[in-house]
Amino acid sequence: MNTKKMLAVGTCVSVLGMFSACSDDSSPVTPPSYASSSSVVQPNSSGDVLTSSSDVAVSSSSSAGSQVPASSSSNPEDIVLDTNSTYMGVSEIMYNAPNASALEWVEVYIKSGPDLANMQLNNVRLDGAVSFAFPAEPLKKGEYVIVTNDVALFKQTYPSLPAGCRVFGPWDVDPKTSAVAKLANEGDVVDVKIKGEGDVSAAFSNNPPWPSLANGNGHTLVYRGSGNEADPTSWGASALANGNPCAGGDQVLDASAIRLNEIKPYVLGVSDGWVELYNVGAAPVDVAGWELESKLKGKKWTVGGTNTIVPANGYLLLEATAAVFGDGLYLSDNGDEIYLYEVAGGARTGKETSLMVFSGKQSSGIVEVAGSVAQGAMATETPGTANSALKAGPIFISEIHYHENEKDLKDLEFLELVNKGTEAVTLVESVNNTPQGWKIEGVNMEFASTDVIPAGGKMVLFGDSLKAYESQLRTRYGIDAAVPIRFYAGKLSNRGETVAVKKPYSFVTKADGSKQWYYELSDATLYSDRWPDMYAADGKGKSLNRKDFTTMGYGYTSWTVADPTPGK
Known part of the structure; x- marks a missing residue:
């Protein structure tokens, strides 16, 4: 939030109710032309x-x-x-x-x-x-x-x-x-x-x-x-x-041509889990001798077994057993960061592939959405085949006003959340009698026990430089008193960044007594000022409005451009 906008809020108290956010049409700008989107960018490992x-x-x-x-x-x-x-x-x-x-x-x-x-x-x-x-x-x-x-x-x-x-x-x-x-x-x-x-x-x-x-x-x-x-x-x-x-x-x-594509954590008494690899290259790759590392455990395993060939543009499913990973691959369902390193001649080559395993007993993996490569918990496990949609909800990001009109002092950045579930969500979890707030990655925000989004309801988030002006914000945007307004410490990037709603799931206590928390994603997006046909949201007074809540908000196909309507 720049100082001019903060001061504008403070000095326009008497007239806030008369204005609404609008685009600046005094200096029209011709939107840039976009290249064809006929194909999806294929990522490597x-x-x-x-x-x-x-x-x-x-x-x-x-x-x-x-x-x-x-x-x-x-x-x-x-x-x-x-x-x-x-x-x-x-x-x-x-x-x-x-x-x-x-x-x-x-x-x-x-x-x-x-x-x-x-x-x-x-x-x-x-x-x-x-x-x-x-x-x-x-x-x-x-x-x-x-x-x-x-x-x-x-x-x-x-x-x-x-x-x-x-x-x-x-x-x-x-x-x-x-x-x-x-x-x-x-x-x-x-x-x-x-x-x-x-x-x-x-x-x-x-x-x-x-x-x-x-x-x-x-x-x-x-x-x-x-x-x-x-x-x-x-x-x-x-x-x-x-x-x-x-x-x-x-x-x-x-x-590397090999991608960590989907990982199922070990569940005590149920399964040993598995690791799925995908080869984006045009030639088969033998991963025998490659090293898998858990950042959480600080432990490495060497890939072995009788089947270590990942076919070109194909999958290889590695069961997390002693036959494949020495003493067995037991990956925690608390979440983890998993890296697979290419090894040649007994030494790492510097090539790597990695995947964030999110907290929970479901698998985590990578999906491609409208040209973006997104990671998260899977809605459905798909070992050995193409991945399904990412698991999402009940709290979704429903509106992003990431780049204010620089020439309009009344135009302010904000995020809007919506609860698509059937029950109210209190944005603090009690894990082993220890409370921990949900977080919004990208704007440095952690929620308190008083933060609740009712079923079907919304919450609007503004920058914390506006904390003293909640009543004026409600008047300006016509936000109903029943819609909670909260404030974040960070700032939305004008170009694009990952914004994620994260729910605390578990924690471990470290040697120094501090707690390492693990989170599962409720929703996430990597918005961009380069999305096709959405130029008006980039500093021209419009915002990104969500139109698809069936999966996480990665990719421009989940969004449209419209006038800012926080809380409505």
């Missing part, structure tokens, strides 16, 4: 999209220079950019440095369009996970600049930087800690804004399918040169240890 994208014009010196150059694409998120405008990009992120180093940094560049004569005059800045306003210096296409939390530590870590490499920092202080802000290891979004508007939102995370090598294991996250920067399929681990700041031409580790 680590979720890396094996395609190129027409929305990126990266020079040969790009940090993603090893990738396929820009070309026409059938990806529905690929749009034709205005060549007269400058578009910023994030090409590399160090969010969890190796050897417990405190160093963090982000590499920024011009993704397409003209050079910038003065970044300060163009209001180029970082926002989201960290904040930083760029100085009054030029930036040319083909240049890569660094913004870090610690300039001295950065230069000490990288003593042989390319000539002319500019390192800015530190980024701003976190008002909650009064110290320089940190990139949260569990993930967040870094926005790069230009002329006060959202330009790119680059996500990062330590959860599958994000590459584990970038999570404190000596590598950086590198943008692959195509796709939505909010999507993990657009990123890979740097081939070079510690990355390659300012140099460009970064090589990204190759991806």
Whole structure:
């Protein structure tokens, strides 16, 4: 929530009831044309999209220079950019440095369009996970600049930087800690804004399918040169240890053709569970000797048995028995992060595939929805065959107003939730007599015991800078007194990000006495400002409205664009 909008709410108390959110038609913008969506992008085993994208014009010196150059694409998120405008990009992120180093940094560049004569005059800045306003210096296409939390530590870590490499920092202080802000290891979004508007939102995370090598294991996250920067399929681990700041031409580790497709956890006295692999490649792959690792247990197993061939474009079901996994594969139904590593000559090659196993006794897996690759608990187990829809509900995300009209001070971002169940849902669970709130991933929100959504009812969520103005918000949007309004600490990305409703299911108590909680998903989406025919929701006063509640909200086919109607 920007300060101008917050002040507008505070200074327009007497007239709030007279206005409703509306789009700004004073400066009409012609929507960009979208490429054909006749085919679905096929991900490889680590979720890396094996395609190129027409929305990126990266020079040969790009940090993603090893990738396929820009070309026409059938990806529905690929749009034709205005060549007269400058578009910023994030090409590399160090969010969890190796050897417990405190160093963090982000590499920024011009993704397409003209050079910038003065970044300060163009209001180029970082926002989201960290904040930083760029100085009054030029930036040319083909240049890569660094913004870090610690300039001295950065230069000490990288003593042989390319000539002319500019390192800015530190980024701003976190008002909650009064110290320089940190990139949260569990993930967040870094926005790069230009002329006060959202330009790119680059996500990062330590959860599958994000590459584990970038999570404190000596590598950086590198943008692959195509796709939505909010999507993990657009990123890979740097081939070079510690990355390659300012140099460009970064090589990204190759991806495996094998995907962890569906996993059934062990249920005591019922079954031993199983692991399903899928081969996205055109040739069969032998996975004998590959290593499976449970992050929860901190344990590894070696794949063995008599049948270890994954056929081309086919499936292999591995029963979780001692015959296949040595002493047997007992995966907890509390949830887990499972990685499968390619092994050649007795050593890992750096290729991996991963899957988040969600809490519960049902299987978890990957489905493809309108070009997006989504993970979650399965509605129906499908061992050895194509996966079914993801299990979802009863709480769904029903409306997302993610990018306010920057020119309309009355236009405010919000989320709307709906209860599609037949009973009221209290958004706190008691697990072994321990209360824990549901969470909204993406906006840093945890619910309290007083937060209840009645059967068939809705709840509206605004940014917490508006906490003092609930009555005015109700008047402005005509929100009935029976509809609860709550407030979140984060901010919705203007480009797109994952937003998920998570229900606590179980916990384990760690050695230090703290609790590690596990969650199951009620709903999730990876929205995008590049969705076809939904341009009006990107800063033009409209919002994304849910039209399909049969599964999770991944993919543009579950949404439509309409006027904001929070709580209605």
